[in-house]
Amino acid sequence: MTASRTARERVRAELIREITDIARRQLATEGAGGLSLRAVAREMGMVSSAIYRYFPSRDDLLTTLIIDGYNAVGEAVERAEAACPRDDFTGRWLTACHAVRDWAVAHPHEYALLYGSPVPGYHAPQDTIAARIRDVTVLGRIVSDAWNAGALRASAVEPPAELEAEAAGLREHMPGVPDVIVWQALTAWTSLYGWLSFEVFGQFNGTLEDRHTAFDHSMRLMAATMGLAQ
Amino acid sequence: MTASRTARERVRAELIREITDIARRQLATEGAGGLSLRAVAREMGMVSSAIYRYFPSRDDLLTTLIIDGYNAVGEAVERAEAACPRDDFTGRWLTACHAVRDWAVAHPHEYALLYGSPVPGYHAPQDTIAARIRDVTVLGRIVSDAWNAGALRASAVEPPAELEAEAAGLREHMPGVPDVIVWQALTAWTSLYGWLSFEVFGQFNGTLEDRHTAFDHSMRLMAATMGLAQ
DNA sequence: AAGAAACGAGAGCACCGCTCTTGACGAATG
DNA sequence: CATTCGTCAAGAGCGGTGCTCTCGTTTCTT
Numbered sequence: 001m002t003a004s005r006t007a008r009e010r011v012r013a014e015l016i017r018e019i020t021d022i023a024r025r026q027l028a029t030e031g032a033g034g035l036s037l038r039a040v041a042r043e044m045g046m047v048s049s050a051i052y053r054y055f056p057s058r059d060d061l062l063t064t065l066i067i068d069g070y071n072a073v074g075e076a077v078e079r080a081e082a083a084c085p086r087d088d089f090t091g092r093w094l095t096a097c098h099a100v101r102d103w104a105v106a107h108p109h110e111y112a113l114l115y116g117s118p119v120p121g122y123h124a125p126q127d128t129i130a131a132r133i134r135d136v137t138v139l140g141r142i143v144s145d146a147w148n149a150g151a152l153r154a155s156a157v158e159p160p161a162e163l164e165a166e167a168a169g170l171r172e173h174m175p176g177v178p179d180v181i182v183w184q185a186l187t188a189w190t191s192l193y194g195w196l197s198f199e200v201f202g203q204f205n206g207t208l209e210d211r212h213t214a215f216d217h218s219m220r221l222m223a224a225t226m227g228l229a230q
Numbered sequence: 231m232t233a234s235r236t237a238r239e240r241v242r243a244e245l246i247r248e249i250t251d252i253a254r255r256q257l258a259t260e261g262a263g264g265l266s267l268r269a270v271a272r273e274m275g276m277v278s279s280a281i282y283r284y285f286p287s288r289d290d291l292l293t294t295l296i297i298d299g300y301n302a303v304g305e306a307v308e309r310a311e312a313a314c315p316r317d318d319f320t321g322r323w324l325t326a327c328h329a330v331r332d333w334a335v336a337h338p339h340e341y342a343l344l345y346g347s348p349v350p351g352y353h354a355p356q357d358t359i360a361a362r363i364r365d366v367t368v369l370g371r372i373v374s375d376a377w378n379a380g381a382l383r384a385s386a387v388e389p390p391a392e393l394e395a396e397a398a399g400l401r402e403h404m405p406g407v408p409d410v411i412v413w414q415a416l417t418a419w420t421s422l423y424g425w426l427s428f429e430v431f432g433q434f435n436g437t438l439e440d441r442h443t444a445f446d447h448s449m450r451l452m453a454a455t456m457g458l459a460q
Numbered sequence: 461a462a463g464a465a466a467c468g469a470g471a472g473c474a475c476c477g478c479t480c481t482t483g484a485c486g487a488a489t490g
Numbered sequence: 491c492a493t494t495c496g497t498c499a500a501g502a503g504c505g506g507t508g509c510t511c512t513c514g515t516t517t518c519t520t
Contacts, residue, residue, distance in 0.1 A: 046468075058509090194425065214396060
């Protein structure tokens with residue numbers, strides 16, 4: 001219809017962008033708890049109540065930042081993995097893991113917002129879960145491709161029968177893969193984010209120095225757990 | 231010296247205990263961010279400033295809760311693991327994992343305080359790291375015992391040479407174990423807490439129902455990764 | 461041009477952590 | 491026994507927060 005929006009709509013979109021930019025910078029320096037609408041307003045030369053014209057509450061601003069964060073990490077892992085030779089499954093897995101880690105280490109507070117303790121009083125709306133699956137989609141396709149190419153070995157540890165119904169939802173991300181592999185992949189997935197949470201949240205402080213190398217080795221071990229030949 | 235403290239000291243200790251109890255209950259219901267000194271004081275029928283006679287700041291109260299939390303989870307895993315036959319290493323590993331999970335699921339907010347995003351503005355003092363190692367000590371001893379009994383198999387994935395110096399600090403918890411096993415154990419450790427973080431922080435919501443069974447299977451897979459015969 | 465919608469500013473509410481002062485109380489000391 | 495001294499609860503207050511409401515202005519729509 002109207003390709004050029006009205007002037008008011010343009011300045012409104014611009015202001016929303018500026019608010020989120022400032023909020024993201026505050027989030028990066030202060031953390032989620034230090035994100036204050038009044039501080040954003042102060043930095044914009046506005047009065048605090050004016051912010052509520054654009055974001056009805058602090059939670060809505062947080063939701064926007066969360067969605068942006070999921071998209072950022074998803075895009076990072078998508079781009080990194082796309083540059084790999086398609087038949088080098090271990091390489092694709094390791095590249096994807098390192099892409100997630102690089103992003104997490106570079107944006108610790110945003111990582112905490114996405115994968116850390118839920119912000120008190122905040123409950124994630126449905127919008128966030130749609131953006132959240134970009135990285136797991138990439139990881140799932142690696143598993144799926146590897147299985148279809150015959151590059152995956154099933155572990156000797158068989159999943160119990162009770163889990164048969166449970167695997168269905170997870171298999172959406174890795175079509176055509178048997179249950180055994182689904183659980184191996186899920187375990188690798190949790191291990192990846194377990195490492196990142198430990199590293200980003202400081203649990204390795206004082207005990208582990210060369211985290212890049214150790215992470216690489218750990219993810220190679222998880223590739224083996226997943227069933228990828230070494 | 232004086233076995234029976236003065237009356238003043240006794241009532242002071244009692245008040246400190248009451249404050250931490252109320253704070254822990256608030257933590258359990260509201261989360262770390264919802265923990266308020268004023269609310270604790272209100273519940274005690276005190277004025278807020280009086281609390282500062284016993285805890286110089288909100289952070290000091292948090293520190294007490296964190297140390298208590300580490301001790302609680304450490305004691306839970308110690309007790310559960312001690313009841314296992316000493317030569318059933320897979321059983322000891324699984325029991326310890328389930329003990330950590332049971333505690334985490336029962337105390338999600340305390341788990342978040344210990345292993346989730348760091349509380350904004352709070353920096354953990356040295357006191358907390360001493361209490362933190364109780365669970366990893368138990369897990370390390372399982373690995374150590376299993377290795378010394380010849381029950382651990384080294385993975386085909388060799389750690390790179392750069393990690394040689396790094397293994398020293400980690401080996402303190404599992405004496406006599408070669409580097410390959412140290413890294414396998416570290417990977418299993420991160421996988422355990424990665425799962426718990428996903429579960430407690432709600433990342434499994436909607437996709438995984440029978441988490442107990444799935445967790446059990448995942449930790450069996452990690453036992454294999456660690457080198458334990460299935 | 462007139463009405464409707466959106467907007468910025470300001471005051472205000474209830475809450476927070478934290479500080480400072482004041483007056484009451486109890487215990488050790490002279 | 492009387493006094494000094496440390497501990498205590500209470501209150502007022504500071505600067506901060508998210509959020510609401512009102513008011514006068516600006517901008518878009520009809």
